[in-house]
Amino acid sequence: MAQNRQSACLPCGKGLCGGKGLLTLKDGAWTNNPLAIQVLGICSALAVTNRLENSLVMGAALIFVCVGSNLFVSLLRKYTPHRIRMIAEVAIIATFVILFDQFLKAFYWDMSKQLGPYVGLIITNCIVMGRAEAFALQNPPVLSIVDGLANGFGYAVILAIIGFFRELLGTGKVMGYTMLDGQWYTPNQLMILAPGAFFALGVIIAIFNWLKGPEVEENK
Amino acid sequence: MKNNIYTLCYAGILGAVCAFLLTATAQFTYPYKQANASAEKVSNILAILKVPVEADADSRRLIEIFKTNVFEEEKGDLMIYSYRPAGQAGVEAVAFPFSGPGLWGPIKGFLALESDLKTIRGISFYEQEETPGLGGEIGSDWFQSQFAGKSIVNQSGKAGITITKSRDKAGQNQVDAITGATMTCDKVEDMLNNAIKTIVEKQD
Numbered sequence: 001m002a003q004n005r006q007s008a009c010l011p012c013g014k015g016l017c018g019g020k021g022l023l024t025l026k027d028g029a030w031t032n033n034p035l036a037i038q039v040l041g042i043c044s045a046l047a048v049t050n051r052l053e054n055s056l057v058m059g060a061a062l063i064f065v066c067v068g069s070n071l072f073v074s075l076l077r078k079y080t081p082h083r084i085r086m087i088a089e090v091a092i093i094a095t096f097v098i099l100f101d102q103f104l105k106a107f108y109w110d111m112s113k114q115l116g117p118y119v120g121l122i123i124t125n126c127i128v129m130g131r132a133e134a135f136a137l138q139n140p141p142v143l144s145i146v147d148g149l150a151n152g153f154g155y156a157v158i159l160a161i162i163g164f165f166r167e168l169l170g171t172g173k174v175m176g177y178t179m180l181d182g183q184w185y186t187p188n189q190l191m192i193l194a195p196g197a198f199f200a201l202g203v204i205i206a207i208f209n210w211l212k213g214p215e216v217e218e219n220k
Numbered sequence: 221m222k223n224n225i226y227t228l229c230y231a232g233i234l235g236a237v238c239a240f241l242l243t244a245t246a247q248f249t250y251p252y253k254q255a256n257a258s259a260e261k262v263s264n265i266l267a268i269l270k271v272p273v274e275a276d277a278d279s280r281r282l283i284e285i286f287k288t289n290v291f292e293e294e295k296g297d298l299m300i301y302s303y304r305p306a307g308q309a310g311v312e313a314v315a316f317p318f319s320g321p322g323l324w325g326p327i328k329g330f331l332a333l334e335s336d337l338k339t340i341r342g343i344s345f346y347e348q349e350e351t352p353g354l355g356g357e358i359g360s361d362w363f364q365s366q367f368a369g370k371s372i373v374n375q376s377g378k379a380g381i382t383i384t385k386s387r388d389k390a391g392q393n394q395v396d397a398i399t400g401a402t403m404t405c406d407k408v409e410d411m412l413n414n415a416i417k418t419i420v421e422k423q424d
Contacts, residue, residue: 047351047352048352050352050353051352051353054352076234079230080230081223081226081227081230083227084227084230084231087231088230088231088234091234091235091238092234092238094238095238095241095242098242098245099241099242099245102245102246102249102253103245103249105249105253105256106249106252106253106256107252109256109260113348113359114352114356115352116324116325116349116350116351116352116356117324117325117349118352189399192353192354193353193354193399193400194354194400
């Protein structure tokens, strides 16, 4: 079994993550998907998913912050005094979030206006803090990057799916292009509103659990 | 004791590094943000006054058009932007800035009136942090375009505008509210009426 994992992880070549890379990747993006399984960070997931474009940018933001903060928390894990580790984590996370926010404000002004306060609110996103605390503090940097990527990706994909369906059903458009003709399809305003986000997320969680089957119970 | 000192030093250094990074980013992005803001302001005023602008005009061109067609004037604490097309004597339209608190943050915008100073030529919100998809819809075309052609006075001549949920939007000073954004709409209504009050006072 260990052999298998080693060879499965070969693309990275040097065994930088001790052969645990693929498993970490699968864990973050699928088995323990932050949104669909752990149901973390749903506040932002519900708030910005009324358009696919917003969802994609938000997903990108979370991947960036998660990878960056995981890397630095992991690099500093042996030097961080235990008592102030959480404050240190928040400081690192906040730095990355503001970096991304400033970048959006400078180069993607319109998008920044669309997302409003939600980019800044990534600081309080449970996923980022959770990964730093539960994973990056105990694991080496490269593996932590993989974990950050996996979780960010798991979040981003679900966000994109919700965003796609909400925009499609709520406005009849995808990325601003009309998909469902106004002649025979009347956009359902409910999907744009907050309850629509809850329905969409609920359906996705149900599908996710159904696809995954009872495996979760076995793992525990 | 030694432990405490280490902890303090660690916190201090981490804080300093983070602060330095953020300051550097803020400094680096400052000119871009500034340019975005001023180009957006100018293009907002041009759009609201319906000044013809080439589709591919960049920020420098926008500012140039602004300078040759629009005249700024300060009356007390009210800024007035009047559009006098080149080679035409009279003022074609006038724009006024307005602002006020929104649900999440300040809302700022422009209200443009035709030369009769009663009929609304257009409205735009250039700064708002309302909930995307709900209050944020004040930035959308359907909401803003309803204002065009409406009047800032009602049938009996009283100044003010109503953002209403009732089905009857026939009134010359009534526009449709946004579903799910009552708070934002109320606040927008308030700030518009404040602005209209000032404009009407300044006319006398």
